Amino acid sequence: xxxxxxxxxxxxxxxxxxWIVLLATIIFLGSLSYMFSVSRKAVRQExxxxxxxxxxxxxxxxxxxxxxVEVATNNTDWLTMRHLxxxxxxxxxxxxxxxxxxxxxxxxxxxxxxxxxxxxRDFSAYSxxxxxxxxxxxxxxNDLYRYFEMDWYLLPKLLDRPCWTEPYIDxxxxxxxxxxxxxxxxxxxxxxxGRFIGVISTDISLNWLSQTISAxxxxxxxxxxxxxxxxxxxxxxxxxxxxxxxxxxxxxxxxNPQITQLGKAMVAGEEGWxxxxxxxxxxxxxxxxxxxxxxxxxxLCPESDIFGGYNRLTKVVVxxxxxxxxxxxxxxxxxxxxxxxxxRQLTKGAETIASGQFGxxxxxxxxxxxxxxxxxxxxxxxxxxxxxxDKLKTTTVAKERFESELRIARDIQMSMVPDVFPQHDGxxxxxxxxxxxxxxxxxxxxxxxxxxxxxxxxxxxxKGVPASLFMAQSARLFRTLVAEDMMPVDIASRxxxxxTENNDRGMFVTMFIGMLHLETGRLDFxxxxxxxxxxxxxxxxxxxxxxxxxxxEDDPFYGESIADIRGCQLLIYTDGLNEAENQRQxxxxxxxxxxxxxxxxxxxSHQVIxxxxxxxxxxxxxxxxxxxxxxxxxxxxxxxxxxxxxNEKQELIRVAExxxxxxxxxxxxxxxxxxxxxxxxxxVTNVIFYAYPKGICADITLTAESDGKExxxxxxxxxxxxxxxxxxxxxxxxxxxxxxxGGMGIHxxxxxxxxxxxxxxxxxxxxxxxKKL
Amino acid sequence: MTQIIKECGKTIIKTGARIDTLNAAQFETDxxxxxxxxxxxxxxxxxxxxxxxxxxxxxxxxxxTVVRNLGGQxxxxxxxxxxxxxxxxxxxxxxIKVER
Numbered sequence: 001x002x003x004x005x006x007x008x009x010x011x012x013x014x015x016x017x018x019w020i021v022l023l024a025t026i027i028f029l030g031s032l033s034y035m036f037s038v039s040r041k042a043v044r045q046e047x048x049x050x051x052x053x054x055x056x057x058x059x060x061x062x063x064x065x066x067x068x069v070e071v072a073t074n075n076t077d078w079l080t081m082r083h084l085x086x087x088x089x090x091x092x093x094x095x096x097x098x099x100x101x102x103x104x105x106x107x108x109x110x111x112x113x114x115x116x117x118x119x120x121r122d123f124s125a126y127s128x129x130x131x132x133x134x135x136x137x138x139x140x141x142n143d144l145y146r147y148f149e150m151d152w153y154l155l156p157k158l159l160d161r162p163c164w165t166e167p168y169i170d171x172x173x174x175x176x177x178x179x180x181x182x183x184x185x186x187x188x189x190x191x192x193x194g195r196f197i198g199v200i201s202t203d204i205s206l207n208w209l210s211q212t213i214s215a216x217x218x219x220x221x222x223x224x225x226x227x228x229x230x231x232x233x234x235x236x237x238x239x240x241x242x243x244x245x246x247x248x249x250x251x252x253x254x255x256n257p258q259i260t261q262l263g264k265a266m267v268a269g270e271e272g273w274x275x276x277x278x279x280x281x282x283x284x285x286x287x288x289x290x291x292x293x294x295x296x297x298x299x300l301c302p303e304s305d306i307f308g309g310y311n312r313l314t315k316v317v318v319x320x321x322x323x324x325x326x327x328x329x330x331x332x333x334x335x336x337x338x339x340x341x342x343x344r345q346l347t348k349g350a351e352t353i354a355s356g357q358f359g360x361x362x363x364x365x366x367x368x369x370x371x372x373x374x375x376x377x378x379x380x381x382x383x384x385x386x387x388x389x390d391k392l393k394t395t396t397v398a399k400e401r402f403e404s405e406l407r408i409a410r411d412i413q414m415s416m417v418p419d420v421f422p423q424h425d426g427x428x429x430x431x432x433x434x435x436x437x438x439x440x441x442x443x444x445x446x447x448x449x450x451x452x453x454x455x456x457x458x459x460x461x462x463k464g465v466p467a468s469l470f471m472a473q474s475a476r477l478f479r480t481l482v483a484e485d486m487m488p489v490d491i492a493s494r495x496x497x498x499x500t501e502n503n504d505r506g507m508f509v510t511m512f513i514g515m516l517h518l519e520t521g522r523l524d525f526x527x528x529x530x531x532x533x534x535x536x537x538x539x540x541x542x543x544x545x546x547x548x549x550x551x552x553e554d555d556p557f558y559g560e561s562i563a564d565i566r567g568c569q570l571l572i573y574t575d576g577l578n579e580a581e582n583q584r585q586x587x588x589x590x591x592x593x594x595x596x597x598x599x600x601x602x603x604x605s606h607q608v609i610x611x612x613x614x615x616x617x618x619x620x621x622x623x624x625x626x627x628x629x630x631x632x633x634x635x636x637x638x639x640x641x642x643x644x645x646x647n648e649k650q651e652l653i654r655v656a657e658x659x660x661x662x663x664x665x666x667x668x669x670x671x672x673x674x675x676x677x678x679x680x681x682x683x684v685t686n687v688i689f690y691a692y693p694k695g696i697c698a699d700i701t702l703t704a705e706s707d708g709k710e711x712x713x714x715x716x717x718x719x720x721x722x723x724x725x726x727x728x729x730x731x732x733x734x735x736x737x738x739x740x741x742g743g744m745g746i747h748x749x750x751x752x753x754x755x756x757x758x759x760x761x762x763x764x765x766x767x768x769x770x771k772k773l
Numbered sequence: 774m775t776q777i778i779k780e781c782g783k784t785i786i787k788t789g790a791r792i793d794t795l796n797a798a799q800f801e802t803d804x805x806x807x808x809x810x811x812x813x814x815x816x817x818x819x820x821x822x823x824x825x826x827x828x829x830x831x832x833x834x835x836x837x838t839v840v841r842n843l844g845g846q847x848x849x850x851x852x853x854x855x856x857x858x859x860x861x862x863x864x865x866x867x868x869i870k871v872e873r
Contacts, residue, residue, distance in 0.1 A: 685794045748826055
């Protein structure tokens with residue numbers, strides 16, 4: 001079912017056809033129903049008319065028969081009266097009636113007992129039709145058949161007028177005759193004085209009458225009945241019911257009000273028709289009484305006969321309609337399908353175009369209807385699309401060229417700032433620049449000039465290409481001026497003058513210019529309107545707020561200096577760091593910057609910058625970068641000295657020289673120097689003598705490093721594991737004479753040094769000795 | 774350069790500037806002649822400005838020889854502050870006479 005529904009939904013032709021057939025069905029059914037109901041009425045009326053007419057004819061015919069009987073009787077009547085003197089002529093007269101009227105069954109001319117003296121008591125001349133061609137005549141009265149006591153004789157005598165008897169059986173004395181049911185017309189005979197002298201009676205066969213009437217059928221299966229007074233069947237298709245049953249007989253056993261009512265109406269002599277159900281069939285019953293007799297004739301017509309033709313017609317019409325609609329559905333869906341064929345072609349073409357083959361020609365359907373218009377519109381759309389794409393290509397190429405130029409500009413700009421940093425002993429420097437757009441207005445640079453490191457970080461007003469050009473100019477100026485070996489404040493002043501020239505657009509650059517003496521750690525700097533750098537997790541306190549470069553010529557600049565920044569972490573940045581905004585325009589802020597830097601004192605410069613860049617990205621959380629971001633971090637550590645020597649006794653001289661150099665560099669007094677010498681000799685001697693098996697030559701290293709507060713020595717060897725810190729102290733309480741030898745060297749070293757740490761790193765003994773200065 | 778001077782019943786050993794790992798053995802050999810029965814030994818450290826534990830071990834051995842075996846006496850004289858510190862931190866100053 002679901003499949004069928006889906007199919008219907010997917011097929012326009014089926015759906016259209018279904019709708020049309022449905023509408024046609026409704027219209028057909030409506031009009032046919034109306035037509036059938038009207039024609040049914042007409043057919044019924046026609047049937048009523050037809051049956052009524054037949055009934056009329058039947059009644060007329062019965063009346064005719066009865067009239068003929070009466071006329072024949074009356075015609076014989078006067079003959080009888082004329083020839084009363086010749087009783088035997090009565091036989092001829094009765095015979096003549098039958099001869100002249102073939103419909104009649106018998107005729108009696110009967111006289112009162114002893115009317116003819118010579119004839120005795122009984123005299124009744126009786127003729128009857130033995131067969132259609134032979135008539136028997138006889139005197140019927142005798143002791144067994146006392147005719148003057150019969151109904152047919154007594155009725156007219158008592159009523160004193162002619163009358164019809166009810167049906168009765170012609171009681172034959174001679175059993176060779178078949179019993180015949182008859183009805184008789186009886187007329188009293190009177191003499192001239194008006195005295196009753198006998199009866200003339202004419203009989204007709206009830207069977208014959210029944211056959212005659214039954215022959216008159218308006219429909220093949222219709223039949224007639226005739227009822228006598230009291231409802232006795234006078235005519236019925238079942239001859240056994242004649243005379244013996246009445247219309248009410250059956251209702252005694254099975255009450256049927258319809259039949260009872262019909263019987264009553266017929267007995268009462270009414271005329272009319274009604275619908276009844278008899279023996280499981282619907283009947284139309286028409287009835288009418290016969291004049292003068294009290295009898296009633298009725299025709300029963302089965303409904304199936306009346307509407308037989310009509311019903312057959314209905315079936316045929318319905319069948320034709322059904323097949324017609326089916327044919328219509330099939331044809332219509334075919335027609336719609338073939339009409340939609342171009343639409344399918346168009347769909348296919350459109351899909352091809354949609355897949356990117358814009359050159360695909362749509363099929364020329366040669367149609368001017370809606371489908372043709374659609375194809376035309378689609379074709380127009382295709383051309384527009386092709387044009388648009390061409391235009392887009394051109395624009396894209398132009399844009400790409402522009403972008404490629406910008407990319408090149410970016411590369412050039414990025415190449416103007418160094419990405420390699422000085423490999424100077426003790427100097428840890430790193431910097432990065434991230435323009436907000438392809439090119440930016442930030443800059444940083446450094447130049448090594450002898451034992452001096454010049455560096456700068458700057459931020460040009462504005463962003464993008466104009467800023468980048470100004471930045472390039474500034475960077476070039478810095479390099480040029482540094483070469484002249486000037487102080488930062490002079491560089492700032494010279495740069496300012498150069499940048500102010502022809503600076504019609506009023507651009508400027510804020511800049512921090514520094515000069516670091518690598519040997520002494522002295523920092524000279526000039527801050528030109530730039531953000532204060534962060535030193536060891538705190539903002540550097542600036543005493544002079546110089547103007548940015550490029551604004552006012554000849555304004556004085558003031559330089560500052562810090563005596564020694566060795567061991568300090570210095571961060572110089574542009575406002576892309578502390579003013580980095582997220583989507584809610586919230587800045588990263590100075591507070592957060594200080595928090596971050598306070599936690600970063602143990603990181604090296606590269607790590608610090610990576611951490612800050614990551615932090616800015618996290619803070620932005622997807623927001624576009626609002627400013628160029630430039631960071632420079634540097635730290636000048638105290639110089640680290642290193643000595644590598646062999647495990648030989650003579651190397652102690654080199655160690656002593658090394659120690660002397662370290663102590664001189666640290667400007668240590670001779671007492672401290674002597675003690676450090678002793679301590680180191682103790683440890684080095686231990687290693688040289690005891691760390692390695694005999695004959696094995698190995699390298700031993702010793703480093704010395706100072707951060708100004710503490711002097712740290714690290715002695716490393718790859719000999720057998722030996723941890724001097726766990727060696728039991730020499731018993732200095734005891735008299736040296738009683739002591740065991742050894743342990744004193746380590747004791748001396750521990751006493752001289754402030755802190756001793758031993759680590760076994762892989763196959764290396766590493767002894768770290770620190771001495772507070 | 775080590776010198777041995779005998780005067781007024783005293784034997785005086787004048788040390789060089791350094792007694793370290795490299796020259797300790799030499800120093801030990803040099804002073805052997807001064808170690809006589811019942812010697813009144815004075816080690817003059819006027820020149821000495823550097824001494825490692827190897828030097829202390831010689832002093833230790835010398836003390837044992839002179840005081841315990843030869844029934845003599847031994848003292849250190851003209852010891853500078855640095856050497857004194859070393860002697861002090863190793864517990865020598867408590868068991869041997871050290872003069873500045």
